[in-house]
Amino acid sequence: MSNHHILQFETATQVCSAALSTNGETIAFRDVNEPNIHASRLTLLIEEILRETGLSFPDLSAVAVSKGPGSYTGLRIGVSTAKGLCYATDLPLIGIDTLAGMAAGFKELHKSSLDADTWLCPMIDARRMEVYRAIYDQALRPLAPVSATIIDAQSFDTLKSGQRIVLFGSGADKLNTLFSGNERVEIIADFKNSAQHLSHNAYRKFLAGEFVDVAYFEPYYLKDFVTTTPKK
Structure with a gap:
């Protein structure tokens, strides 16, 4: 059986996380639990786990992303990163309920x-x-x-x-x-979201061909985002 490598992102909460799985088993992951770092750290985490595993984008079979519900900003960054990679590499995209x-x-x-x-x-x-x-x-x-x-x-x-x-x-x-x-x-207490938790679901969806349309896929926000004015 050929190996199927899936790159995975989890950004629905404060944790910024990326992982790489092979046939449903996590082989590398990075979790950073800090506020407001998704935009600056996610691509760096991707580079780190690809370097650790010796894999590159041509070796991948798909990209999977945690689709929500969760943080509006985190989900937007995770999904937009996943979609951008899929556009650039022509990889299929898998959405996983957070x-x-x-x-x-x-x-x-x-x-x-x-x-x-x-x-x-x-x-x-x-x-x-x-x-x-x-x-x-x-x-x-x-x-x-x-x-x-x-x-x-x-x-x-x-x-x-x-x-x-x-x-x-x-x-x-x-x-x-x-x-x-x-x-x-x-x-x-203290359970933290991680991209490594997506591995089994991502592989199951990959085998079933359950991919989302990269052009139209949006995060599942559940509630409308409401801007507020900071209190003085």
Whole structure:
């Protein structure tokens, strides 16, 4: 079987990340967790991982990008970089749902400690008590669609008796005290988005030929971007 190398970007949150996978397995990645550095660092990360692996653009089979929801500016930079590379190299483009990528990455990191029936709820911070979230089972099948949701102490009261759910991501980190004492809701802090979490989904979509139209592909912002005037 020939090797299929896919270049991957994750810029939906504060983390700026690039990775390279071969047949669905990550072979190199770079994560930088600093605010407002996507525009200046993403192309440098790409150069670093290509140099590390000894690969060049003619060796690649596709480019994959985390498509959102998430940071408006981060998503715009990641998608525009991916589209620019695809135009220049004639590579196909794969769009990966950001929350689905998070769920896949979290499961891989915690597969030895997760109960088989625990639901996964990746969350990205929106503002105040609002998050972008979705819910998946252990097979990574979606149980609740991607949505912008205001979280309160009653948000998961509809869980059946004995059902457990784990919350993770930048949106979950601000909920530490909200569910204290609730045995059905667990928060795993400090999970960070990474392009390496896209590897399995990107390869699956590549094999299925699930590519997006480079000319018309846009990030999935979920909500309209609203500019505000800074307070004096």
